[in-house]
Amino acid sequence: MSLKSYLSRLYAGSVYRKIQQWSKNPFETQQKVFENLIKSAKNTQFGKTHCFSQIKTYHDFKKNVPIRDYEGLKEYIDFIKQGQADVLWPGKPLYLSKTSGTTSGTKYIPISKESIHNHIDCARNALLCYIAQTGNTNFVNGKMIFLQGSPELSEINGIRVGRLSGIVAHHVPSYLTKNRMPTYQTNCIDDWEKKVEAIVEETHKENMTLISGIPPWVQMYFDKLIEKTRRKNIAEIFPNFSLFVYGGVNYEPYRARFEQSIGKKIDSIEVYPASEGFIAFQDSQKHHGLLLVLNKGIFYEFIPAEEYFNSNPTRISLQDVELNKNYALILNTNAGLWGYSIGDTIKFISKNPYRIIVTGRIKHFTSAFGEHVIAEEVEYALQQTLIGYLAEITEFHVAPQVQPKEGLPYHEWFVEFTKEPENISSFCTKIDIELQNKNAYYKDLRQGNMLCELKITPLKKNAFIEYMKGLGKLGGQNKVPRLANDRNIAKELQNYIA
Known part of the structure; x- marks a missing residue:
C-alpha cells in the first residue's frame, strides 16, 4: 500500500x-x-x-x-x-x-x-x-x-x-x-x-x-x-x-x-x-x-409534491417527513437563499439515516390527461423493461400526443437506441404495463380507454447530441428533459426520426 x-x-x-x-x-x-x-x-x-x-x-x-x-x-x-x-x-x-x-x-x-x-x-x-x-x-x-x-x-x-x-x-x-x-x-x-x-x-x-x-x-x-x-x-x-x-x-x-x-x-x-x-x-x-x-x-423544508401549486401548500421540516412520499425540495442556505424552491422533487427511502432519491423536476412531468407521470416512474418502467430485452438506449424523451390523426391520445416516447429490441411492439407493451403498475392514474386512463398504449418513435444515432448542440447546450451540466407536458421538445425531435 x-x-x-x-x-x-x-x-x-x-x-x-x-x-x-x-x-x-x-x-x-x-x-x-x-x-x-x-x-x-x-x-x-x-x-x-x-x-x-x-x-x-x-x-x-x-x-x-x-x-x-x-x-x-x-x-x-x-x-x-x-x-x-x-x-x-x-x-x-x-x-x-x-x-x-x-x-x-x-x-x-x-x-x-x-x-x-x-x-x-x-x-x-x-x-x-x-x-x-x-x-x-x-x-x-x-x-x-x-x-x-x-x-x-x-x-x-x-x-x-x-x-x-x-x-x-x-x-x-x-x-x-x-x-x-x-x-x-x-x-x-x-x-x-x-x-x-x-x-x-x-x-x-x-x-x-x-x-x-x-x-x-x-x-x-x-x-x-x-x-x-x-x-x-x-x-x-x-x-x-x-x-x-x-x-x-x-x-x-x-x-x-x-x-x-x-x-x-x-x-x-x-x-x-x-x-x-x-x-x-x-x-x-x-x-x-x-x-x-x-x-x-442548508436548512431543508419540504412540500408534498401534489400540493406544490396550491395557494397555501403544507410546508414541513425534516422531522415531519414521511417515507416514500414525493416532496418538492425547499432550501435555506448560508449563501442567502430563503424559502427557495430548487425545482427538484425527492423521496425519503430511509430515516435512519435520512436518505433520499431524486424523483424528478417539479415542472417536468406528463399530465395532459390528469395522470401526472413523473421521471421516477418512466425511468422505472424503462429499467424494468430493459431487463428482459436485449436492448440498449442512449437517451429518451416522453411527451403527450393529445390530438393524433387517428385513434385515442397516447404518450409518445422518443428513444435513441444503441441497440433496438427485436420486437419493438412487445417492448412498448411491456413499458406500458410497467408504467401502469407504477402510476394508478395512468392505469385508470388506460383501462378506461381514455388513452391507448404508448408509442415509441426511434431516433437517429446522436439525435440528442445534435438537439442539444442546436440549443447551444452541449456538454457540461446540461441535461435533456426526459418529460414534458407539451410537445415543444417533441416537435424539434421530429427532425431526428430514424
Missing part, C-alpha cells in the same frame, strides 16, 4: 465517524443550522424586510418567509449584481454561479465564502465514505478526470461569475491537483465536442482510475476513446479504472450501455450537487439512496 493510500484510509475513517455522528442526530443538527442562518442574516436587507430578529421558531419563519423560486428572488439578486452588500447574506458573495432554465433567462445563484465549503467538503466526503466502507484506495494513486464546464470566470461589479463546475475547479484540494485531468487549457475550451476530443488526446495513454461527470457526456467521452484507440472497451484502455462518480440524471437507463462500454464491473458513487448547494451523496455501497447533508449550512 502506498503512503497516499494509507493516509487516505486513516483520514477517511476520521471523517466517516464525524458523518455518522451528525447523521444520528438529524433534528439537533438541523436546528443548529436553522438558528445560525437566522442569526447570521438578521441584519441583511432580506433579514430586515422579513423580520428575522423576531424569528424564534420554525413556525415564526414560515409566517415571515414565503416560498420563492428564482423569479421571486430575482430583485435581490439584481441588487447583488449592482454591487450592493448585505443583501441576502452578510457582505458580498464570492461567486455568482450561472445556470440556465428560467423564464428570465440566465440564473445567477450566489455562493458565499461560507457556502463554498459545502460544495468542496461534500464532494470530498463522498469519496472518503467510499474509502471508509470499502477499503478501496487504489484510485488515489492514478489519474482522475472531471468532465466539467470551463473554469474561466467573468466579473460583475467585482463578483466572479461562472458555471458551478468551473467555480469548484478553483478549489480542488492541493493533494488532488497533481492527479487531476484534463489540463486547465483544455478545460477552458468552450466547444464541447472539441473539448472532449482534446481530453481524449490528453488522457488515452494515462493511468485513469476515477472518472466523474454526467452519464451522457461521459458516454460521449468513452465512445471517442474507443474510436481513437481502436480498443474493444474502456477496460482495455484504462485497466485500473475502478470508480465512476456521477450526478445530474438517473444512471439506471444508461447502465447497460455503460457496462458494455467499460467491459468490466466497477464501483460508482452518486452525488447530488447543485449551484444552490451540495445536497446529498451516496454514503454506502450496500444501501440505496443518498445521504441528505444536514450539517453544511
Whole structure:
C-alpha cells in the first residue's frame, strides 16, 4: 500500500465517524443550522424586510418567509449584481454561479465564502465514505478526470461569475491537483465536442482510475476513446479504472450501455450537487439512496409534491417527513437563499439515516390527461423493461400526443437506441404495463380507454447530441428533459426520426 493510500484510509475513517455522528442526530443538527442562518442574516436587507430578529421558531419563519423560486428572488439578486452588500447574506458573495432554465433567462445563484465549503467538503466526503466502507484506495494513486464546464470566470461589479463546475475547479484540494485531468487549457475550451476530443488526446495513454461527470457526456467521452484507440472497451484502455462518480440524471437507463462500454464491473458513487448547494451523496455501497447533508449550512423544508401549486401548500421540516412520499425540495442556505424552491422533487427511502432519491423536476412531468407521470416512474418502467430485452438506449424523451390523426391520445416516447429490441411492439407493451403498475392514474386512463398504449418513435444515432448542440447546450451540466407536458421538445425531435 502506498503512503497516499494509507493516509487516505486513516483520514477517511476520521471523517466517516464525524458523518455518522451528525447523521444520528438529524433534528439537533438541523436546528443548529436553522438558528445560525437566522442569526447570521438578521441584519441583511432580506433579514430586515422579513423580520428575522423576531424569528424564534420554525413556525415564526414560515409566517415571515414565503416560498420563492428564482423569479421571486430575482430583485435581490439584481441588487447583488449592482454591487450592493448585505443583501441576502452578510457582505458580498464570492461567486455568482450561472445556470440556465428560467423564464428570465440566465440564473445567477450566489455562493458565499461560507457556502463554498459545502460544495468542496461534500464532494470530498463522498469519496472518503467510499474509502471508509470499502477499503478501496487504489484510485488515489492514478489519474482522475472531471468532465466539467470551463473554469474561466467573468466579473460583475467585482463578483466572479461562472458555471458551478468551473467555480469548484478553483478549489480542488492541493493533494488532488497533481492527479487531476484534463489540463486547465483544455478545460477552458468552450466547444464541447472539441473539448472532449482534446481530453481524449490528453488522457488515452494515462493511468485513469476515477472518472466523474454526467452519464451522457461521459458516454460521449468513452465512445471517442474507443474510436481513437481502436480498443474493444474502456477496460482495455484504462485497466485500473475502478470508480465512476456521477450526478445530474438517473444512471439506471444508461447502465447497460455503460457496462458494455467499460467491459468490466466497477464501483460508482452518486452525488447530488447543485449551484444552490451540495445536497446529498451516496454514503454506502450496500444501501440505496443518498445521504441528505444536514450539517453544511442548508436548512431543508419540504412540500408534498401534489400540493406544490396550491395557494397555501403544507410546508414541513425534516422531522415531519414521511417515507416514500414525493416532496418538492425547499432550501435555506448560508449563501442567502430563503424559502427557495430548487425545482427538484425527492423521496425519503430511509430515516435512519435520512436518505433520499431524486424523483424528478417539479415542472417536468406528463399530465395532459390528469395522470401526472413523473421521471421516477418512466425511468422505472424503462429499467424494468430493459431487463428482459436485449436492448440498449442512449437517451429518451416522453411527451403527450393529445390530438393524433387517428385513434385515442397516447404518450409518445422518443428513444435513441444503441441497440433496438427485436420486437419493438412487445417492448412498448411491456413499458406500458410497467408504467401502469407504477402510476394508478395512468392505469385508470388506460383501462378506461381514455388513452391507448404508448408509442415509441426511434431516433437517429446522436439525435440528442445534435438537439442539444442546436440549443447551444452541449456538454457540461446540461441535461435533456426526459418529460414534458407539451410537445415543444417533441416537435424539434421530429427532425431526428430514424
